[in-house]
Amino acid sequence: MRILLVTGRLAYPVVKELAGDADVLMLDVGVAAFITPKLLEKAIAPVKGDYDLVLVTGLAASDFSGLEKKLGVKIRLGPKQAYDIPLALAAAGRVEFSSKVPADMLLANVKRESALKELGDIEAGASCAFSLKGVKIGGTSTMKVVAEVADATKLTDVELVSKIESYAAADVIDLGVPLESSEDAVRHAVRVARSVTRKPLSVDTLIPEYIRAGIGEGAGLVLSLNGSNLDEVGPLVAEKGLAAVVIPNDESLDELFVNIEKARALGIKSILADPILSPVGHGLADSLERYREFRRREPDMPLFFGAGNVTELMDADSVGINALLAGIAMELGVSALFTTEASHKTVNCAYELKTACDMMALAKKHKGSPKDLGIDLLIIKEKRARRDMVEPGPTVIEAKRHELKLDPAGNFNIYVKDGRIYVNNGSVTVVGDEPMTIIETLADMGLMSMLDHAGYLGKELEKARLAIRFKRSYLQDDPF
Known part of the structure; x- marks a missing residue:
């Protein structure tokens, strides 16, 4: 395919370096973004027959x-x-480029759509050990995410519904039941959850009375069974044909196998084994060895992996931790990963972990590393560094602050609520999603009159936008 790359003076050296076999034409314009149809026509009309693109x-x-x-x-x-x-040139001939959408965005969308289709095909053709309301568990199916609503019975209905809705990425909703709860509270929480989601529900407690209450309202997974409650509720789980996470009594692998055999003897067929993943500093490496040994002794039984045990007890951004834990889980043959968002630092963990599981499913199929898949967890860092191509003027001046002067048109209080930015001057509140839209609205209304005030507002509004994007707190004038 014969390709011509058209650029300006500033970018020409870089474009020429990266063009490969494509030809490069430099037009008489400094910045390539300023190329016009008239300028381009004059340059390429004589050679139009030489190129396909x-x-x-x-x-x-x-x-x-x-x-x-x-x-x-x-x-x-x-x-x-x-x-x-280079990415665009490699795709030329396979992808129809657009006159409206830049090639890098188009290729990213194409690759993402292809990845999502491939994930659907993987899951559609997968076998499973059992299923929960159509969600495949174990076998050759992809890893699933179980997201816990911590202290679910303590929440108001509105709070519970909001939390469940925030777990859109999860495959199973787990209702955490505190010790000081009640059977009625458990029944109510399960009823509320069933009214707002069709996803499988699990009841998360060791207390037999609470487990029975959850089962009675339609919970399809019990989390968890061990020596303390198997005799009392195991027969009911078996009778109802429900699934259960089976744990050891004391983190001993031998105890886990004893409890699994007891569950099987009671007639429980759908079992997720949980050797217990320990947090960093409390035996993480040893617990991973337990998982490896369990998989060696039980090649086919679905495994449960408590990723939230690690993310909640580490003061580090969760996204990279979840990606790594999902990779480890994939190599261990895990079927379901558990997470929670009980603290602010773990907000978005369900999404992060689900995306990581999807990445691992594709990597496993491709027999490669989880990179260049069409989906990723690059939130802050970039995959490829991009140099700025600047053309400074003849005079360079060092920036400096000047004395603060209040805008006679008034000042603003900026805050974030429900994912939107609010700007209030005491009499008028402007709400929006994008800083530039808000700035333009304020300017059109004559609510600011100084350029440095506009610059300050732009800085603070961008901080507010980033706070929303990263699900962080925003406080005006505080460092981000």
């Missing part, structure tokens, strides 16, 4: 579709950044 920068603001029709050659948007050119 002309790529301009994805940052271009002009519409080249009319010129494409006039010249009879495809003129499409390349990537926004020059460093993504």
Whole structure:
């Protein structure tokens, strides 16, 4: 395929370096984003028959579709950044580039859609040890995420519903029951949960009375059974044909096998074995050895993996921890990973863990590492560094602060609520999602009159936007 890359003076050296076998044409413009159809037509009309595809920068603001029709050659948007050119060139011929969507965004969307379809195909063709309301567990199916609503019976109905809805990524909703609860509270929590989700529900307690109450209202998974409650509730679990997580009495692998055999003898067929994953500093490495030994002795039984035990007891961003734990779980042959969002630092863990499980499913199928899959957990860091291509003017001035002056048009209180940004001056409140939209609204209303005040607002509004994106707190004037 004959490809022409069109760029400006500033980006030309980098584009030329990355162009491979493609030709590069530099136009008489400093920044490639300022290329216009008129400028492009003059340059490529004489050579239009030499190329199958002309790529301009994805940052271009002009519409080249009319010129494409006039010249009879495809003129499409390349990537926004020059460093993504090799990816675009590799896809040329396989992907139809767009005149509206930059190539890097288009390729990311195509790859993501392909990955999601592949995940669907993997799950559709997978076998399982058992299923919970259609959710496959074990066998060759993908790893599932069990997300706990901590102290579910202590929450108001509104709080419980909100928490369940926040677990959209989870496969199973686990209702955590505190010791000081009651049977009626358990029944009520399960009823409320069933009214708002069709996902399988588990009741998370060792107390037999609470387990019976949860089963009576439709919980399909018991978390957990051990020597303390097997005799009392094991027969009911077997009679109802329910699934159960079986744990040891004292983190001993031998005790776990004793309890599994007892559960089997009682007639429980759908078992998730939990050798107990310990937190860092409390035997994590030893617990991983237990998982490895269990899998050696029991090649086929579904395994339960308490990832939340690790993330909750570590003051570190959870996203990387969840990715690594999912990778370890995949190598151990785990079927279900447990997480919770009981503290603010673990908010979004269900989504992170589910995405990580999907990545591991694709990596396992491809027999490779969990990278370049079309889905990822790169939240802050970037996969490829991109150099800024700047063209400074003849004069460079060091920036410095000046004395603070209050805007005579008034000042604002900025806060975040329910995922939106609010700006209030005491009489008017402007609400929005994007900082620039809010700034433009304030300007149109004449609610600010100083440039440095506008700059300050832009800084604070962007902090608020980032706080929403990363599910953090926002306090005006505090460091982010």
